[in-house]
Amino acid sequence: MNAQRGAPFSYADIWPYVVAESLDELRGPVHGVVTLPHELAWSGRRRFDLDDPYDLGAFYKIVLEEGRQEHLRTLLNGEVLRRHWSEFVPARRVRALWEKAYPELRRAAA
Numbered sequence: 001m002n003a004q005r006g007a008p009f010s011y012a013d014i015w016p017y018v019v020a021e022s023l024d025e026l027r028g029p030v031h032g033v034v035t036l037p038h039e040l041a042w043s044g045r046r047r048f049d050l051d052d053p054y055d056l057g058a059f060y061k062i063v064l065e066e067g068r069q070e071h072l073r074t075l076l077n078g079e080v081l082r083r084h085w086s087e088f089v090p091a092r093r094v095r096a097l098w099e100k101a102y103p104e105l106r107r108a109a110a
Helices: 051-066 069-075 078-087 093-099 103-109
Strands: 034-035 045-048
Touching: 045 051, 051 069, 051 078, 051 093, 078 103, 093 103
Parallel strands: none
Antiparallel strands: 034 045
8 A cells, every 4th residue: 555645556656657858759650550569568469550549549548658758759649649639548647747748738638
């Protein structure tokens, strides 16, 4: 248990999530099938069709939660992130970190 809050320990509380330095630096693919590197999808599905809404959301969730700066820059797209932010369902802490860094995402989701 987390003694300070009296709550159970959560992996999400300690994981060092990464937020992009700029949404404009995110120049990843917009369409087509993309294969995630093993370090991001080490135990499951790796291929995602970005033209399929379910796959797009699953792909962005994985990269937002597991990616490092180089993954964010090469796999995510800033315009896609802005356009579909309200549809993505990353961990609560990930959403909070990104919306703190980029208030326009929070406004777009409202």
